[in-house]
Amino acid sequence: MNHDQSRRNFLKLGGAALAAGTVGAAAGATGAAIAGPSGSAAVASGAKASLPKAKGPRLVVVGGGTSGLTIAKYAKREYPKFDVVLVEKRDMYSSCFSSNLWYAGLINLEFLADHSFLDAAKNNDYIYFNATVTGLDRAGRKLITSEGEIDYDFLVLAPGISYDYEKIGVKDPEAVAALRQTYPGGFVSPTEHVSIHRKVREFEGGVFLQTVPSGNYRCLPAPYERACMIASVIKRNKLKGKVLVLDANPEITIKQAGFHAAFDELYKDIIEWRPSSPVTGVDVGKKLVHTEFDAIPFDDAAIYANVRASTLIEKLGLMAPPSKSNQKEANVDTRFYNVAGDLRVYVTGDSRPQPYSKSANTSNTEGHHVARMLAARAQGKEPVWAAPRTICYSMVNAAPMEAISVDAGYDYDAAKDEITGFSKDTRTFEKRDAARGQATLEWARGIYRDMFEA
């Protein structure tokens, strides 16, 4: 990896954090109660959720993804007095990470989904509560859900990301609905993975379009990895077809050397990568994708729109001002994740505004740190900051399995109160090999174990 290049990329992605010092500019600690649920007055009228009485300070964690599952487990471990409730709207887990491997048949769906919320909660002594969050009353310390209100002492919101289709020129709700159902990005919900898996299996040739958005999108290497996985299926099935990678960025955003080598050496006539080609519109009916100068036909597609914090963060009134995040993310303390001016409410995982990689290993390691911070705060102690770590594998060859990887840390500048870049000990491993191919699978299994087992 060219260092200047990677640093430039980092800074570009890190634009979000440029004004991270403006703590307290938004709603204060005792800000007015946030509007309740939209259109569910029955549950907003004070009905309590059916939960056991809290046996200690109640920590409510919203979101059963990598961040929420890690925090629920480790906060309880760090401070056993915590009474932890994990609120998750899904009733079945399936991971976003590793889903690309499924498209090439390297893993099955069980690999992603054979992990139970019930077991995670039982193994780690917390409560899994299957409900959807609809509102928040910060003054009254109540979380409002589809299953009633939950009083909290501490609240962690880890709802992940939503797509920002406006940024790829798709604004009309009808067009957005058609696009997200017909050509899903595959980076938010498991049902998108199932659709893309079907698309790849049923692809008979022609152009399979994979777009790469600008900004700090979830899992920087993933669209390129997916291009490799789809290309491997095209190669295996000897199809007359190609993967067209329309990249909004001027260069591959991470592990450039490793991906370029894979594109050139493994998929020379199968992957066509076009840099600096942001999508400006999609015509779903005509199967046309628009860029500034072109209208490009395709046969099937996974269209990855830009990424923003979950719309839940906006609904709850916790958005950072544009000066702090340029892609609609939460307004939290750079080091300790609490909402500006409110030491009881935290936003973690991919809704955060810090320019960290939005990836599983980042959220997992961050979760361990946040658990310690919460334990400290609950006991009236000073929390200690630590940077998350981004260990991330990308499978670039399916037969045999070969991968490349990166192991990145981050630097914090106290004077600016900013995350300023990758730390010095950041390393990339861009020569694909079978060792990393095996490690890619074990990497994921390790994170599942860390979240679901005791």
Add this chain to the structure above:
Amino acid sequence: MDRRQFVEICAGAVAALAAGTQPSLADGIQDYPGAKLVDAQGAPLKASELATDQAYLFHYPFNGVPCFLINLGKAGADDGRHARPGGAGTSGRLVSYVAICTHQLSYPNRATSVIRYAAEGSELAGKPGMIVCCAHGSVFDPSAGARKVSGPAEQPLVAVRLQHDPSDDSLSATGIAGSELIGRFFNAYKADLIAQYGPGVYRQSVGDTATAVPLDSYSGVVPRC
């Protein structure tokens, strides 16, 4: 009598005294019934004949718990300050650890082992003689109690006490440093361990002997990272 021999005999004596009681030896090792290390044909391993290029894999104190036996060779003897216990064998260069990564529990099975002793060095470790786990990049120093050198692990690997019998140059495992990790390991992999060993078998004692074979011949794929 050199110091190493003294330590060995001493540990053995204490073990004998403490047999059948709760843990709590001076070396922090919990006693389990001893198992003599044997090769694939059932002949006792000879401490002075162990290869240095890779770890041997055996199971102890239960059928499902993988352990490394490592001849540090020129990589250096344990300095005795960190390891629990210090190395065994005539040169003090034999050490043993439970082969389960303390980070997220990766371990050697018949198909694959992403954790190994990289005698010759590795890209991950950047130097020879380290135990590396490819899953998330933890590196442990077997000559210093398998303390973490780099990577995400927070705990050292769990030490296994080896006892050397100078009369026939044989080796026995006689205890491990704590069972908390083993409990977590059994819970996390219960279904896999039942499939590999049979219901309940993985948590039964290994008996009088434990078969130790080179890791490369135990696991089909041992990635170099």
